[in-house]
Amino acid sequence: MLNLNRIHHIAIIASDYLKSRHFYCEVLGFQLLNETYRVERQSWKADLALCGEYVIELFSFPNAPPRMSYPEACGLRHLAFAVENLEQAIAFLKTHHVECEPIRIDSITDKAFTFFSDPDGLPLEFYQDGTGDGE
Known part of the structure; x- marks a missing residue:
């Protein structure tokens, strides 16, 4: 193995x-x-x-071809980062003019998450690791 x-x-x-x-x-x-x-x-x-x-x-790289991100395409779907407080992370991104999708709840883990994009449209995710109150 x-x-x-x-x-x-x-x-x-x-x-x-x-x-x-x-x-x-x-x-x-x-x-x-x-x-x-x-x-x-x-x-x-x-x-x-x-x-x-x-x-x-x-x-x-010079002349790198664009990659399809949306709608859902085969391949790597997104890159996710764990955060302690999702609301604070979203508020911070807003101060840098980065828009996030509405918060969703993972139906399996009951944890909150949101998606946003990097400058090239690469889908990124914040996934709440903590309780939402900074713990």
């Missing part, structure tokens, strides 16, 4: 690298660990961490 330890990273290709780096670092709070310009590929690559753990590779 294959013994996977954890997810190592998620790779995202941005249409506007600087805009997406700002979104993930300044809005969502990822830490920029390393940033490299790869001349041979005309491509930026940034390594981003969340809570000290390397999680996202953010890339730019």
